[in-house]
Amino acid sequence: MEGLEAPVGGSPFLEEIAFELAPGRFVGLVGPNGSGKTTLLRAILGAWPRSAGRIELDGEALDALPRAEVARAIAVVPQQVGRDFPFRVSDFVALGRRPYFDAWGRTRGEDWEAIRAAMEEAEIEPFAGRAITTLSGGEFQRVLIARALAQTPRYLFLDEPTAHLDIGAQLALLDLVDRRRKEAGLGVLAVFHDLNLAAHYCEELLLLHRGRLIARGTCEEVLTPTAIAQAYGTPVRVRRHPITQRPFVLPLHGLPESPAPGAPLVHVIGGGGTAASLFRLLVGAGYRVSTGVLNLLDADLEAAEALNLPAITEAPFAPISAEADAALQRRLQEAAAVIVAPVPVGPGNLQNLHRAAEYAATGSVILWEPRGLAPLTDHTGGAGAPILSALRANAHRAGSGDELVALLQRLIPTAAPSGG
Amino acid sequence: MPLRERLRAIPARWILLGLAGLLIVVLLFGVALGPVHIPVATVFSILLHHLPGLEGLTPVTWTSAEETIVWTLRLPRVLLAAAVGGGLAAAGVSMQGLFKNPLADPYIVGISSGATLGATIVLVAGWNVTELAIGSFVLELPELGYGLMSLAAFLAALGIVGLVYRLARTGTGLPLTTLLLAGLAMSALASALTALVIYLSPQQRASIFLWLMGGIQSSWTAVGFVVPAVAIGALVLILWARDLDALSLGDEQALFLGVEVERRKRHFLLVSTLVTAVGASFVGIIGFVGLIIPHMLRLVLGPLHRLLLPASVLGGASFLVLCDLIARTVLSGVEIPVGIITALAGTPFFLFLLVRSKAFGGEFH
Numbered sequence: 001m002e003g004l005e006a007p008v009g010g011s012p013f014l015e016e017i018a019f020e021l022a023p024g025r026f027v028g029l030v031g032p033n034g035s036g037k038t039t040l041l042r043a044i045l046g047a048w049p050r051s052a053g054r055i056e057l058d059g060e061a062l063d064a065l066p067r068a069e070v071a072r073a074i075a076v077v078p079q080q081v082g083r084d085f086p087f088r089v090s091d092f093v094a095l096g097r098r099p100y101f102d103a104w105g106r107t108r109g110e111d112w113e114a115i116r117a118a119m120e121e122a123e124i125e126p127f128a129g130r131a132i133t134t135l136s137g138g139e140f141q142r143v144l145i146a147r148a149l150a151q152t153p154r155y156l157f158l159d160e161p162t163a164h165l166d167i168g169a170q171l172a173l174l175d176l177v178d179r180r181r182k183e184a185g186l187g188v189l190a191v192f193h194d195l196n197l198a199a200h201y202c203e204e205l206l207l208l209h210r211g212r213l214i215a216r217g218t219c220e221e222v223l224t225p226t227a228i229a230q231a232y233g234t235p236v237r238v239r240r241h242p243i244t245q246r247p248f249v250l251p252l253h254g255l256p257e258s259p260a261p262g263a264p265l266v267h268v269i270g271g272g273g274t275a276a277s278l279f280r281l282l283v284g285a286g287y288r289v290s291t292g293v294l295n296l297l298d299a300d301l302e303a304a305e306a307l308n309l310p311a312i313t314e315a316p317f318a319p320i321s322a323e324a325d326a327a328l329q330r331r332l333q334e335a336a337a338v339i340v341a342p343v344p345v346g347p348g349n350l351q352n353l354h355r356a357a358e359y360a361a362t363g364s365v366i367l368w369e370p371r372g373l374a375p376l377t378d379h380t381g382g383a384g385a386p387i388l389s390a391l392r393a394n395a396h397r398a399g400s401g402d403e404l405v406a407l408l409q410r411l412i413p414t415a416a417p418s419g420g
Numbered sequence: 421m422p423l424r425e426r427l428r429a430i431p432a433r434w435i436l437l438g439l440a441g442l443l444i445v446v447l448l449f450g451v452a453l454g455p456v457h458i459p460v461a462t463v464f465s466i467l468l469h470h471l472p473g474l475e476g477l478t479p480v481t482w483t484s485a486e487e488t489i490v491w492t493l494r495l496p497r498v499l500l501a502a503a504v505g506g507g508l509a510a511a512g513v514s515m516q517g518l519f520k521n522p523l524a525d526p527y528i529v530g531i532s533s534g535a536t537l538g539a540t541i542v543l544v545a546g547w548n549v550t551e552l553a554i555g556s557f558v559l560e561l562p563e564l565g566y567g568l569m570s571l572a573a574f575l576a577a578l579g580i581v582g583l584v585y586r587l588a589r590t591g592t593g594l595p596l597t598t599l600l601l602a603g604l605a606m607s608a609l610a611s612a613l614t615a616l617v618i619y620l621s622p623q624q625r626a627s628i629f630l631w632l633m634g635g636i637q638s639s640w641t642a643v644g645f646v647v648p649a650v651a652i653g654a655l656v657l658i659l660w661a662r663d664l665d666a667l668s669l670g671d672e673q674a675l676f677l678g679v680e681v682e683r684r685k686r687h688f689l690l691v692s693t694l695v696t697a698v699g700a701s702f703v704g705i706i707g708f709v710g711l712i713i714p715h716m717l718r719l720v721l722g723p724l725h726r727l728l729l730p731a732s733v734l735g736g737a738s739f740l741v742l743c744d745l746i747a748r749t750v751l752s753g754v755e756i757p758v759g760i761i762t763a764l765a766g767t768p769f770f771l772f773l774l775v776r777s778k779a780f781g782g783e784f785h
Contacts, residue, residue: 042672045675045676046675047672047675047676066678066680067675067678067679067680067681068678068679069678070678071676071677071678072678074676075676076676078672078673078676081669081670081673082520082669082670084520084521084522084668084669085517085520085522085668085718085723086722086723087665087722087723087724088722088724091665091722091724095662095665095666095669095677096677098662098663098665098666098677098678098679099677099678101662103659104659105659105661105662105726131722151677
C-alpha cells in the first residue's frame with residue numbers, strides 16, 4: 001500500500017500517536033511550543049527514540065530500510081541548520097543527491113537534472129555560486145527547500161519552514177511546495193506555527209498538545225475555539241476567510257470579559273469601521289453593547305461579531321428595510337444610551353440617524369467625535385440636514401475614550417461598570 | 421576576496437593536478453638538496469636505475485656515495501615525510517568535518533598523548549634494543565628498537581582512542597561533545613603518566629623530548645608501513661567525502677540525507693586514527709600540519725570534501741617534505757626537529773590568512 005503510516009509509541013515525551021500521510025496530501029502539524037511537533041517528525045525518522053509501533057513507508061517497515069532508501073523517499077526541511085562551513089549554494093543543493101550516489105559517489109545525468117530543476121523551482125540560481133554563510137535567513141530557507149526537492153522525495157517533511165520569512169516569502173515558499181504536491185504527488189507533512197497559514201494549505205491537521213494528539217481531521221474539524229483554547233490556552237474566534245472560505249482564526253487575547261446580563265445596554269450606530277474601536281471600549285467599561293443597523297460585510301459588523309455583540313443587519317448595499325427599522329426601534333426602547341459614530345450619512349443609513357434623533361429627544365445620545373475621524377457628515381444632498389441638526393442640538397459629545405466613559409457613567413447613574 | 425573567487429572558479433581536476441605536480445617537484449628537490457647537492461638530473465637517473473626492468477636504461481654516471489645518499493638516505497625520508505604529512509592532513513580534514521569545527525586536529529581524540537606514552541615506556545624500559553640474543557647467537561637488527569618503539573606508540577595510540585570511544589559512546593550513538601571531552605580527559609591522563617615516567621628516568625629525557633618534537637628518519641621499513649597505510653586510508657576517506665559533507669552539517673542532517681550516521685562516524689574515527697597513529701609511531705608528534713593545511717585549503721577551495729580531502733593530502737605531503745628539507749638544511753651540521761619547523765613556518769602564514777580574512781569580514785572557515 002502507498003503512503004506513510006506512522007504509529008509512534010514507546011517514545012519519551014510523545015504519547016501514542018498515529019496518522020497516515022498519503023501521496024499528494026498536505027497534512028499540517030500544529031500545536032503550541034513544546035507540544036512535540038518537531039519531536040514527532042524526528043521520532044518518525046529515527047532521530048528520536050521510539051520502541052513501539054511499526055512505521056510503514058509504502059508498505060515496508062521504515063526501521064528495516066537502509067537510511068539511503070528512507071532518504072530517497074522522505075526529504076526534510078529542518079527548522080534550523082548550523083552553517084559551520086561555507087558550502088557553495090549549488091554544492092549544498094547537490095547534497096540532496098547523496099542518497100542516490102553509488103559507492104564511488106559519481107554524479108549522473110539525472111542527478112544534475114534534479115539539482116537544476118530544484119534550483120530553478122526555488123528560484124535560487126541568482127546566488128548559486130555564493131557561500132551559504134553569506135545568505136540571509138530567507139534565502140537560506142529557499143536553499144534548504146531546493147536541497148529537499150533535489151532529493152526527489154515522495155514525502156516532504158517541513159519543520160516550520162517559514163519561521164524566519166516575511167508573509168510574502170512564506171506564501172511563495174509554500175506555493176512552491178504545493179505545486180510539487182499537485183504535479184508530482186508529493187505527500188507533505190508540515191509543522192506550522194501560524195494556524196491561518198496551516199488552514200490555507202492543509203487538507204488535514206494534526207493538533208498536538210503536550211505530546212498527545214488532541215485533534216485530527218479537516219481544518220474545520222480541528223480548528224475549533226475549544227480545541228485551540230485547550231492547546232494554546234488562549235481564546236480565539238474561528239471565522240471563515242472572506243475569499244478562500246478556509247477557517248480563519250482570530251485571537252481574542254486582551255479582549256474584555258463579557259459584561260453581566262443585567263448591565264445597562266448601550267446601542268452604537270456606526271458603519272464602515274467608524275465604531276469598531278468603541279465596542280471594545282464599551283464592553284471593557286462593563287456595558288452590554290448592541291449595534292445596527294449595519295449592512296452585511298461592513299467592517300463594524302465584523303468587529304461586533306468578533307466580540308459576539310448582537311447586531312441588527314441588512315443585506316449588503318441595501319437601504320434599511322422596514323423589518324430592520326422595527327428591530328432598531330425595539331432595541332432602542334431597551335437601550336440606556338445611544339452612541340453615534342461619525343459615519344458618512346447617505347440615503348442608505350439615514351434611517352439610523354433619524355431614529356437616533358428621535359431617541360435624543362427623550363434619552364441620552366452621545367456623538368463620538370474622536371480626533372482623526374471626520375465628524376458626522378451629510379452626503380444625502382440635503383435630505384439629511386434637518387435630522388443631523390436635530391441630533392446635534394440634543395446630543396452630548398465625546399472626543400476621547402476617557403471622556404466617553406466618564407460621560408456615560410454620569411448619564412446612566414444606575415450603571416455599576418466593572419473594569420475599564 | 422578576489423583571489424579566492426578566482427581559485428574557486430578553477431575546475432577541481434586542475435587544482436588537484438597542480439597540487440600533484442607541486443608534490444613531485446618538492447619530492448625531487450627534497451632528494452636533490454642537502455649538505456651534499458646532487459643535480460636533479462642525476463637524481464632522476466638514480467631513481468630510474470632502481471626501477472625494476474629499467475636498470476640498464478641509463479649509464480651509471482654517479483658515484484656510489486651519491487647513490488647511497490639518494491636511495492638509502494633521502495628517498496625514504498622524503499617519501500615518509502610525504503606520507504605522514506598527507507595522512508595528517510587527511511585525518512585533520514576528517515576530524516574538522518566530523519566535529520563540525522574547523523579547529524579540530526587529528527590528535528584531538530588522544531592519539532598524540534597515547535603514542536607519546538607508548539614510545540616513552542619503550543624508551544625508558546630500554547626495550548629499544550638493536551640486537552637480539554638467542555643463546556650465544558646475536559642477531560643484529562638495527563631497526564628493531566625503532567620498530568618496537570613504533571609498535572608501542574601505535575598500540576598505545578589506538579588503546580587511548582579506543583578507550584575514549586568506549587567512554588563516549590551511548591546506547592544509541594556517539595555524541596561528539598562527549599567524545600571531545602573524553603579525548604581531552606584521556607589525553608591529560610596519558611600526558612600525566614608520560615610526565616611521571618620521564619621524571620622517574622632523567623637519563624632518557626633528551627630522547628623522549630626529541631621524539632615529542634617529531635623527526636623523520638631515513639627508513640624504508642617506516643616507508644613500507646606508512647605509505648600503504650596512508651594511501652589506502654586517504655583513498656577510503658576520499659570515497660566517503662560526500663558523507664563527510666553531510667556529517668559536517670550535523671548528525672541529524674546527515675541522517676536525513678541518507679547517511680548511516682553512527683556507523684560512518686565510527687569509520688571516519690577509525691581510519692583517521694589509523695592513518696595518524698601509523699605516522700606518529702614512526703616520526704613522533706608533528707603538530708600544525710593536520711590543522712593548518714586543511715584550514716588553508718578550505719579557505720581557498722571551499723569546504724566540499726571531494727576536493728578538499730585529496731587537495732589536503734597532496735598539500736600536507738608537500739608541506740611536510742618542505743619543512744623536513746628546511747629542518748635538515750637550514751643549519752649546517754645540525755638537524756632541527758621538524759615539528760619546530762612546521763610550527764615556525766605554518767603559524768605565521770596561518771595568522772596572515774586569519775588577519776586577512778578578518779579584514780574581509782570574517783567567514784574564516
